[in-house]
Amino acid sequence: EPEVTQTPSHQVTQMGQEVILRCVPISNHLYFYWYRQILGQKVEFLVSFYNNEISEKSEIFDDQFSVERPDGSNFTLKIRSTKLEDSAMYFCASSESEGPERAFFGQGTRLTVV
Amino acid sequence: RKEVEQDPGPFNVPEGATVAFNCTYSNSASQSFFWYRQDCRKEPKLLMSVYSSGNEDGRFTAQLNRASQYISLLIRDSKLSDSATYLCVADSSYKLIFGSGTRLLVRP
Numbered sequence: 001e002p003e004v005t006q007t008p009s010h011q012v013t014q015m016g017q018e019v020i021l022r023c024v025p026i027s028n029h030l031y032f033y034w035y036r037q038i039l040g041q042k043v044e045f046l047v048s049f050y051n052n053e054i055s056e057k058s059e060i061f062d063d064q065f066s067v068e069r070p071d072g073s074n075f076t077l078k079i080r081s082t083k084l085e086d087s088a089m090y091f092c093a094s095s096e097s098e099g100p101e102r103a104f105f106g107q108g109t110r111l112t113v114v
Numbered sequence: 115r116k117e118v119e120q121d122p123g124p125f126n127v128p129e130g131a132t133v134a135f136n137c138t139y140s141n142s143a144s145q146s147f148f149w150y151r152q153d154c155r156k157e158p159k160l161l162m163s164v165y166s167s168g169n170e171d172g173r174f175t176a177q178l179n180r181a182s183q184y185i186s187l188l189i190r191d192s193k194l195s196d197s198a199t200y201l202c203v204a205d206s207s208y209k210l211i212f213g214s215g216t217r218l219l220v221r222p
């Protein structure tokens with residue numbers, strides 16, 4: 001079964017540093033998403049992306065965050081200056097058609113900001 | 115008020131038991147609803163969609179009551195492998211709104 005792949009599985013970074021989380025969506029999928037889950041809390045929507053632009057973003061997705069599809073296969077989430085509270089599991093998802101219920105989730109990247 | 119609200123549990127049941135989870139949602143504009151399963155430190159995986167007419171998939175039955183804004187999941191004949199966190203999810207403008215999850219522990 002095709003799957004969404006995320007790298008790295010775990011990233012440790014110092015506060016204030018920039019991080020880039022990488023995702024390879026399923027190849028024929030057109031809609032891409034980032035969600036995050038702080039330990040012990042619920043999964044929260046960050047951003048959706050279609051046709052090389054952001055479709056929707058949440059209040060969490062402030063100016064410190066950006067997304068990019070640099071080469072037609074990768075989908076990245078960049079956090080410019082990490083804060084302690086950015087520590088969380090970040091999940092990438094992709095779907096073939098509009099409608100997030102058809103989205104497949106990657107296994108996640110655990111980000112730890114120290 | 116939380117957009118999607120669930121009892122966090124844990125529900126601790128013996129193998130073979132029937133267990134029911136409930137969930138309420140606040141956005142009456144939500145059109146689609148789902149149950150996801152999440153194992154510890156893993157990604158959420160779609161368990162089933164939820165329809166007003168009710169739908170069944172093997173041992174799992176989901177029900178939606180739009181008038182009460184209430185969603186349920188029934189698991190019959192629980193297996194040890196059913197131990198996980200069950201996430202109630204509503205669609206809102208093509209993004210998923212997750213509840214905090216209900217933890218299920220099935221004991222031998």
